[in-house]
Amino acid sequence: MTDLIEVHGLEKSFGPHHVLRGVDFAAPAGSVTVLLGPSGSGKTTILRSMNVLATPDAGVVRIGDSSIDFSRPPDRRAIKSLRARSGMVFQAHNLFPHKTVLGNLIEGPVQVQKRSPDEAAADARALLEQVGLSGREDAYPSQLSGGQQQRVGIARALALKPEVLLLDEPTSALDPELVGEVLAVIRDLAAENWTLVIVTHEVHFAQDVADQVLFLDEGVVAERGGAEVLTDPQEERTRRFLARMLDAG
Numbered sequence: 295m296t297d298l299i300e301v302h303g304l305e306k307s308f309g310p311h312h313v314l315r316g317v318d319f320a321a322p323a324g325s326v327t328v329l330l331g332p333s334g335s336g337k338t339t340i341l342r343s344m345n346v347l348a349t350p351d352a353g354v355v356r357i358g359d360s361s362i363d364f365s366r367p368p369d370r371r372a373i374k375s376l377r378a379r380s381g382m383v384f385q386a387h388n389l390f391p392h393k394t395v396l397g398n399l400i401e402g403p404v405q406v407q408k409r410s411p412d413e414a415a416a417d418a419r420a421l422l423e424q425v426g427l428s429g430r431e432d433a434y435p436s437q438l439s440g441g442q443q444q445r446v447g448i449a450r451a452l453a454l455k456p457e458v459l460l461l462d463e464p465t466s467a468l469d470p471e472l473v474g475e476v477l478a479v480i481r482d483l484a485a486e487n488w489t490l491v492i493v494t495h496e497v498h499f500a501q502d503v504a505d506q507v508l509f510l511d512e513g514v515v516a517e518r519g520g521a522e523v524l525t526d527p528q529e530e531r532t533r534r535f536l537a538r539m540l541d542a543g
């Protein structure tokens with residue numbers, strides 16, 4: 295079976311700062327890839343490159359049958375096509391504060407994808423049920439807890455029907471007591487065979503869900519493997535990083 299995601303030779307500099315130095319990985323459909331590594335190692339830049347929010351200097355990103363080789367300037371159609379394959383969930387949810395939950399969920403499908411408001415609303419209600427927020431469609435973001443807002447953020451990304459969900463530290467801005475409910479939603483998505491790429495420092499959660507673990511350090515994948523990377527790392531820098539994470543948690 296071919297992989298749903300392929301990232302090859304990804305390079306990115308910001309001015310003199312060489313942030314990604316040849317990142318390679320692949321992931322089959324239905325798999326969970328966990329990215330971890332110290333702050334500044336390039337994790338967010340990888341996710342942003344996959345969604346073409348950042349433009350790599352070189353390398354190939356393929357999701358499904360949409361692919362861009364960044365060694366040439368990509369055209370607008372290719373960017374649009376690749377971008378549509380993935381949905382992003384950020385650390386802070388970035389919901390529109392003046393729109394209701396339902397309004398937030400149907401905005402992209404209706405405005406960007408030109409779907410009918412009725413159909414988008416029906417899908418949105420099903421997604422709200424999936425993230426445990428049935429009946430909250432008329433609430434405004436400010437009336438929800440941070441954990442509920444982040445669950446709406448996940449539903450909003452799914453509303454665009456991506457093939458892959460990219461989650462960048464989805465719980466790190468939350469109060470500790472709200473982390474569990476968001477992780478539970480992500481666990482459900484994994485159980486339903488969503489293809490996920492997650493940056494997280496929640497090591498125990500990662501052990502449960504990860505099919506693949508990539509440890510990033512200074513813009514390269516310094517260690518990779520299955521969930522055993524988290525319990526039995528081979529590289530000294532992975533070991534030191536995990537020890538710090540487990541101490542902090």
Ligand SMILES: Nc1ncnc2c1ncn2[C@@H]1O[C@H](COP(=O)(O)OP(=O)(O)O)[C@@H](O)[C@H]1O
Nearest residue numbers: 308311313331332333334335336337338339340
């Ligand atoms: N838009 C940008 N402009 C300049 N430097 C950036 C930009 N985005 C990221 N960087 C730098 O690239 C490095 C990697 O960033 P990032 O991918 O956010 O790392 P991580 O998510 O692993 O903490 C950091 O040193 C960061 O300061």
Ligand SMILES: [Mg+2]
Nearest residue numbers: 337338339462
């Ligand atoms: Mg980051």
